Amino acid sequence: xxxxxxxxxxxxxxxxxxxxxxxxxxxxxxxxxxxxxxxxxxxxxxxxxxxxxxxxxxxxxxxxxxxxxxxxxxxxxxxxxxxxxxxxxxxxxxxxxxxxxxxxxxxxxxxxxxxxxxxxxxxxxxxxxxxxxxxxxx
Numbered sequence: 001x002x003x004x005x006x007x008x009x010x011x012x013x014x015x016x017x018x019x020x021x022x023x024x025x026x027x028x029x030x031x032x033x034x035x036x037x038x039x040x041x042x043x044x045x046x047x048x049x050x051x052x053x054x055x056x057x058x059x060x061x062x063x064x065x066x067x068x069x070x071x072x073x074x075x076x077x078x079x080x081x082x083x084x085x086x087x088x089x090x091x092x093x094x095x096x097x098x099x100x101x102x103x104x105x106x107x108x109x110x111x112x113x114x115x116x117x118x119x120x121x122x123x124x125x126x127x128x129x130x131x132x133x134x135x136x137x138x
Contacts, residue, residue, distance in 0.1 A: 028137040029127050036062035037094070044088045044095035057082075058135065064097045065119055067126040068109070075135050091116055 004011070018025055024035065040063065043051060055063065057078030061070050064086060069077035085103040088095045101111045114122065130136045 026137065029131065032062045032136060039063055040095045040097060065123065066099065067122040070126040071129045
């Protein structure tokens with residue numbers, strides 16, 4: 001992080017060992033799901049009205065719980081520097097990101113998102129594919 005020391009970047013929330021890829025940072029399905037839930041909870045409690053999140057496309061599937069086209073040749077259907085818009089809703093008292101109708105339409109999708117049950121079934125299918133492909137660990 002020395003390369004950023006003269007930049008206006010705040011690393012106070014970056015935990016030691018985040019880059020080791022073990023323990024809570026392991027690239028395992030369960031750990032990724034946990035980290036995504038914690039990130040949604042943290043983001044949903046922020047006071048800002050609009051927040052920009054920059055991440056790897058694979059993790060964005062976990063964060064947004066959008067698994068459509070998550071098993072193409074690039075593994076993710078998120079393009080570099082792609083912008084999608086989401087709003088928080090609550091399911092079972094947990095924050096869930098719901099892509100806006102305008103964002104879905106920009107991507108050529110139907111305005112109505114999948115149901116919770118459909119998302120869960122699709123997630124399980126895609127996670128199994130990613131495990132088989134060696135993208136993540138079981």
